[in-house]
Amino acid sequence: MNSGAFYTGTYRNLFKEYGYSETVIDARIQETWNTMFFGDEDERIYFEVDDSLGYMLDTGNIDVRTEGMSYGMMMAVQMNNQDVFNRLWNWTMKYMFLTEGENAGYFAWSCSPDGTKNSYGPAPDGEEYFALALFFASHRWGDGEGILNYSEQARNLLHTCIHKGEDGVGHPMWNPENKLIKFIPNCEYSDPSYHLPHFYELFSLWANEEDRSFWKEAAEASREYLTLACHPETGLAPEYAHYDGTPNNERGFGHFYSDSYRVAANVGLDTEWFGGNEWETEQANKIQAFFADKDPVDYRRYTISGEAFEEKSLHPVGLVATNAMASLATVEGPYAKSSVDLFWNTKLRSGERRYYDNCLFLFALLALSGNFKIWLPKQEG
Template sequence: MKMMRLWRQWMLCFMVMCFSAQAAADGWSTYKSRFMRDDGRIIDTANNNVSHTEGQGYGMLLAVANNDRATFDRLWQWTRTHLRNPQNDLFWWRYTPDASDPVADKNDAADGNVLIAWALQRAAQKWGGDYQQASDRIQRAVVKHTVISYAGYTVMLPGAQGFNKTSYVVLNPSYFLFTAWREFARHSHLRVWNSLIDDGMTLLGKMQFGKTGLPLDWVALNADGSLAPALGYSNRFSYDAIRVPLNIWWYDPQSLRLVPFQRVWQGYPRQSTPAWFDVLANTPAPYNMDGGLTAVRDLTLNETRYLTDQLTPQQNYFSASLQLLTWLAYQEKH
């Protein structure tokens, strides 16, 4: 009887693994067909089909996870051809097709830089080649141009230009990519990555605004170490900050930094959880989260039975990306 039970448990695990692998493959195939052009450009279908380093980085990460080297190489080739800034080894953050200058804004986005470097490092670990050298160059550039010490913290600015206001700096907590930073630290042994992790977690613990206790999409770190809503930005926990609990969970599923999100989302039925909150006005969005946003909620609340849901035809690029990344994070912990 004991052997029979063990056999059944093994078969169940085997079937779950097979189903999970098939679900991941189906999701990646659907994602490519809907959001990737033949030349390797990921399009943001909710923003006039622009492309940005965030999307290229997401696509490259997912390509590695799905062992799709041919697609990875197309994504990387397009990214370095069209977005690489030869002046500093970072990447222009947005590409607008059909514009006279598709990269008119010459600033970078720190999350996109890190995502691309992270994907390249993972590609090197899986396939070898010269991906690691490319990742190392980007990692060095990120540290040189966007990582600073401020108010007693080591922080990564959202971009090389425009976020250091002298009396305060603007931070985007969804750019705190803890798992990537940890993998960079393990490879390079540079202390700066661990400092970013430690100080990022400390800062998140203090980014609890309003009655919800949630972070804002954009936060100001003042010179005295205090935190406040960033001037000129919305007061919402919204489509930027929704990635914060995903980044925390991917790094440590047991982290106490997940508690504010769990506390808020547990107060709503799954199908009627507000898409965002105006944290300072203490008001929820007039519509509910779905797709990738709901996947982040499910992961955070350990309602993992929903994570293999298929992408739906109405999902845009961002929602689909979040859903597949959430599944990837879950798979890497199980």
């Protein structure tokens, strides 16, 4: 696994390889960023507060989530916008950071737009995205002081994520024995879409030295876990799954639905960054094949074996985007180009449910154009 961009420094632009103009691609990325962050009130999902704060609004639930805030920070560092990055991080630390109780050191997963906490519990997909976005900010722009000492903040957060509870207070976000990320710290099951082995590879280089072996093991554990959680024929993953990979349907989340869409995107980016493996290519082919004959307007909730429910997909644009991003794992695959073409011909979502779809949309645009990059530490001298 040494053919990825981490080793070569080269990022594939699948849009260009599939015949799209670089000028048009770059314009599409900039237009999407501008719409999501600075567009009209009914288009944007980013909102600024005074001269130093900003937040990402979940327009379907009218709240601010660590998922969206960490996604926005990752988008900002990839787009080289430090002002937006700092505003999001300032808002996160002001309103979401938990300073007491069993979850001290984590972030409240949901707040109202005025900053009032809706919950005093965290969601680990936010913490892992915060950590890598902070490392990338440190490497791209350099560390500042206080909470803008990005790399220090990232290291401290990752330390909390795996050592929380060792003093008897609270719970870690990763199970210390099997190295698998949990759905929430005080449970013992996972969410396949939280598994980001390509992030953990980088944490194994930049986290506190005593924690680096843990992250290396976590990367391999996550890759193995995904082979268990994704259906062997359809490629579909459940939203929640037990540690053995079987669907956890106790709360109705054992099916392929909104969270699950991200698995395809994560497989694509892991391949782009670290070279991938045979299973990731097969996984991308399977999930693209499953959706090849389906019209996005009729996407549904599915069992992981592929049986459709009456319930429609809540985020069809996001599903189109993530399925396209899987093409990074199967560039020459039978459905790779058609999946990317479908995405290219799909518009940003409008309306109240636009937040999640459009976050996945921009990530796919960045990844498929070779602009979802690993930002390495600057070489001294």
